[in-house]
Amino acid sequence: MTHSSMRLRRGAVTAVAAGMLLVPLAGGAAFAQGTAVPGVSAATDPPVAPGTVRELTPAVAKQLDEAVQRVMTEAKVPGVSVGLWTPDKGQYVRAFGVADKATGQKMSTDLYTRIGSETKTFTVTALLQLVDQGKVGLDDPIGKYVTGVPNGDKITLRQLAEMRSGLFNYSADEGFYKALTTNPDKPFTPQQLLDYAFKHPVLFAPGAQFSYCNTNLILLGLVVEKQSGQTLADFVQEHVLTPAGMHKTLFPKGAEFPEPHAQGYTMQTASGKVEDSADWNPSWGWAAGAMISTLDDLRIWAPTVATGVFPDGKPMVGAATQKERIDTIKTTIPGAGYGLGIFRVQGWTGHNGSLPGYESLTIYLPEAKATLVVVLNTDTDYKGAEPSTVFGEAITKIASPGNVFNLPAQAAAR
Template sequence: MTVGLWAPGKAGYVRAFGTADTTTNAPMSPRFNMRIGSVTKTFTVTALLRLVDHKQVSLDDPISTYVHSVPNDNHITLRHLAQMRSGLFNYLLDDDFIKDYVTDPHRTFTTAEMLAYSFKHPAAFPAGSQFQYSNTNTLLLAMVVEKATGLPFDRYVTRHVLKPAHLTYTFMPKGTEFPAPHAHGYTNQTANHSIADTTHWNPLGGPSGAMISTLYDLRSWASTLAEGTLLSKATQAERLTMKPTGLQGIGYGLGVFINHGWIGHNGSLPGYQTVMVYLPAVKATLVVHTTSDIDVRGKALGTKFAKTITGIVTPKNVYDIKAS
């Protein structure tokens, strides 16, 4: 794992532990490129909110304005999608998708294929009435960005989010590319639950979970996200309007959560987990990367590290996600 903890007036704590490759025993480094999973969603929703500020889209537009044949599409707005309150089924939980992915984890799925796994299922509830985390939502928001701008999503997010945020080592891969130096990742999400090296597996999800970044880029992005540097004050206020999730101490806004006072996002995919959060009360930033997504005593590895660290340094604001 690698961890970075920073706060004004205090020496930064940056450490790497363990090995980056169990075959060579190469050591971990805080300078590595890492797959960041669902932290990607913070960039995708920021791209959408930049369009809101430029009056190119409205949060209250129905998804049917941009994408057709979405279940309940006339009632699901862009706001519902960004808030994880659309009711659309998460394609990652579809039995056929799981079978297809486990059978060939190097396979590339198109956006249309991923949406097809989701759209076999009806919307679970009226839009806006409940929280339900779904990668399908962010896939659709990336399609909205493409429709509104005429640009491929990766090009738009690079020009209008990554470059203005001065993030040099963060990008959306087109496939399974993973530039060196990087750490290998390990999972037991396999057909027989044996541990496998996932370094070159399809990272899944594109705009929902495929981005690559570094500890230091995420340090910068955490404060940009929480303080709204790239957005108008009004749009940032919309982003940080947290709705209940049903999880104790956790609310979800527009592509961002608050976890016992910490603002940011976590991410998990086979072989990698990330926690990237910012505590406005003391302007502290915490970034954790792990090279495994294997639960420890029923809890995500990234969550356990973040809980332990914040329990020491900010005991009144302990990051935690209870099993749901």
């Protein structure tokens, strides 16, 4: 979440395309610090302690309805679906607006959506499973597995996962942006993506600072494939999605997009005008941002990735490995830390995603065992913030005022 998933947006390099924590073009999340949520103020009666969620009564649901619709209007979001689930305070599941502006098809809670940088949480899970199997080590240099990486003898797998490699983000390369927006149906190979990154000098010494970067995840995806002997998509399906019971989540091989799905609206286009991106090929995001899911499947994923335990109680990754994943390091974003492909923001653990036309936010509040998922069909920023963040802040100001989700905006990776 913190950095956008995979956004491609021209100019910024912080968050990233495809998976987003922000990723313009594929991203993830960008947050504008101090972003004003339209007409929303934190609920105060009765007081809600940190780590808890307000009882989701009809009156609170009405406040949430009004807040979500207000953000939609102000940020000009065509459609959004929201799910907030708790074990003891009720649940709130709603869809607003339209999935298709041309036909007027209503947004609904059962639609497939592109999840951008949330893909990173699956790729890193696959890597951590290989760590548990002794097939890779987090402190191994990437050069042990992939040749031709600048500083490859020094950059570790851990530094790639925690966004401290110093490598250039391929989605911030001007040539890449032009190639993608000129022909969004074009398939990209992982090596082509790396070539865009590696023609740039490294930004800093490995481990010196935090910089959200899609290039890191492409490399980790290649490591998973090499050490498992499976494609990344097959490994994730067999070892993550199937045991988690996530039957409507997939790693597409091309531009396929299961029905029903919302159309996606983006201004990250060659013309600079709003276009429908539903059929764009997400291969450019690959291990950093190409996956597809649904509101209900992301509901399963939020606690699963945050705890490292599958819904049936079996470990997804070992306890010690999971502890390393969520041992977040402070970032330049106030109140936000980033671990191994996951962030913690004001007590919420998870990730956000942004790909042209789509954004998502999947977070978990451990103390309350509460899950919040937001999916929407535009990636156009509102007052410098990703709309998924604005929705997250508006919802948590009402439902969990002791833990208000807000991610200050970083320049999204182009």
